Amino acid sequence: MQDEAQDPRRSVPRTDTLLADPALRAAAVRLGDTLVKQAVVTAQQRCRAGEIAPGQVLDEALAGLPARATALRRVLNATGVVVHTNLGRAPLSAAAVEALEVAAGATDVELDLASGRRGRRGRSAMAALAAAVPAAGGVHVVNNGAAALALAACALTEAGHGPRPEVVIARGELVEIGDGFRIPELLESAGARLREVGTTNRVRLDDYRAAVTERTAFVLKVHPSNFLVEGFTSSVGVAELTGLVGPEGPVPVVADIGSGLLTPHPRLPDEPSASAALGAGAALVTASGDKLLGGPQCGLLLGRADLVETLRRHPFARALRVDKLTLAALEATLAGPPPPVARALTATRGELCARAERIRDLLDGHVEARVVDSEAAVGGGGAPGVTLPSAAVALAAELAGPLRTDPELPVVGRVERGVLLLDLAAVAAEDDDALVAAVRRAAETAG
Numbered sequence: 001m002q003d004e005a006q007d008p009r010r011s012v013p014r015t016d017t018l019l020a021d022p023a024l025r026a027a028a029v030r031l032g033d034t035l036v037k038q039a040v041v042t043a044q045q046r047c048r049a050g051e052i053a054p055g056q057v058l059d060e061a062l063a064g065l066p067a068r069a070t071a072l073r074r075v076l077n078a079t080g081v082v083v084h085t086n087l088g089r090a091p092l093s094a095a096a097v098e099a100l101e102v103a104a105g106a107t108d109v110e111l112d113l114a115s116g117r118r119g120r121r122g123r124s125a126m127a128a129l130a131a132a133v134p135a136a137g138g139v140h141v142v143n144n145g146a147a148a149l150a151l152a153a154c155a156l157t158e159a160g161h162g163p164r165p166e167v168v169i170a171r172g173e174l175v176e177i178g179d180g181f182r183i184p185e186l187l188e189s190a191g192a193r194l195r196e197v198g199t200t201n202r203v204r205l206d207d208y209r210a211a212v213t214e215r216t217a218f219v220l221k222v223h224p225s226n227f228l229v230e231g232f233t234s235s236v237g238v239a240e241l242t243g244l245v246g247p248e249g250p251v252p253v254v255a256d257i258g259s260g261l262l263t264p265h266p267r268l269p270d271e272p273s274a275s276a277a278l279g280a281g282a283a284l285v286t287a288s289g290d291k292l293l294g295g296p297q298c299g300l301l302l303g304r305a306d307l308v309e310t311l312r313r314h315p316f317a318r319a320l321r322v323d324k325l326t327l328a329a330l331e332a333t334l335a336g337p338p339p340p341v342a343r344a345l346t347a348t349r350g351e352l353c354a355r356a357e358r359i360r361d362l363l364d365g366h367v368e369a370r371v372v373d374s375e376a377a378v379g380g381g382g383a384p385g386v387t388l389p390s391a392a393v394a395l396a397a398e399l400a401g402p403l404r405t406d407p408e409l410p411v412v413g414r415v416e417r418g419v420l421l422l423d424l425a426a427v428a429a430e431d432d433d434a435l436v437a438a439v440r441r442a443a444e445t446a447g
């Protein structure tokens, strides 16, 4: 048994005494009571364990306060993967971030201020989307690309009487999109029945023709956005598919283009775009908003006005509805200056190399660094097999850990053949100086 006077629990400052401290009270206004209390409790525990003296508890609690009320950290993406799934896909433009701030409070997202009456939700974002894709008769936005596809599958295969209508899809397009999620399972979970045609590597128009019956709801064309099939292959494009006629007339073609390119991109010749798919006769296009479009996470539905209206008014649509923040960021992405993804796609190796040389020069005398040519990738967001000419700052591989865990600004690069490459393709030029500072800190940590 310990003597009470020596019991460390006796000398640990009390919680209410600590919470009454002006600095901690100010922190509670900004961060909330829970996070402040957590920091206090952690400091008290360290004191109880004999790791710090009672007189240090307050300072320890203050030092342990989080910077803000989210544990999410801003990270510099120096991986050379422009749309990086684990880093949150597309970074938003400054204009989109500003729009988020406006939308965060009470906003006229669903109110017409002139008349004082209810207005169509997100009408200015929808107008921006419609203006960006003139070929679309109707536009709608849902939570993500998968939601867009699920809504189409659910709403367009609704059974009148008899068996549920089918979705015709090529076996080579039964894609797994990531994290174990698969397009065919997504479609089936939305109630659709699949009619698979062709083989893994080849499908012909005749295969589709033979599969189209009075039970066909639509033909689905899925872009294999994260892999390439090479060699003895064949597939059927949207233009050919739109010629398919069933017993009840032309069969609608739904194109899941994945990446969200609205118009063809010169650097990505094989990547489908919404305008091209609609121009080729697709009745409906589904796509993500946070891949090559460079906007917030959302799913785009573009196409025939009657189909889009059917989807928009379907009960399931309410469960996939986007919030005001998404609408605001999407509108600013479409109407504002090119977002970071678009800028990354057009950067030349010369520009990136000049930036890498400047970074190397700023590190000179602090950290050993070289400038090397690099090959960046678009990423899980699309354009498999395409490399983007880039430049990187090459550092000792030992810096990878300290850079990634930098307390101020984590930097994620990629280690290749024992060298850490900080690829500049996905780093905004405005962040170059912050990158230099982070590398200097990491070098100090690494000793």
Ligand SMILES: *Cc1c(COP(=O)(O)O)cnc(C)c1O
Binding pocket: 144, 145, 146, 147, 149, 177, 222, 223, 224, 225, 226, 256, 257, 258, 259, 287, 288, 289, 298, 299, 381
């Ligand atoms: C990414 C992708 C999806 C899923 O979109 P999310 O926005 O991730 O839900 C669906 N289809 C294709 C072809 C894709 O590339």
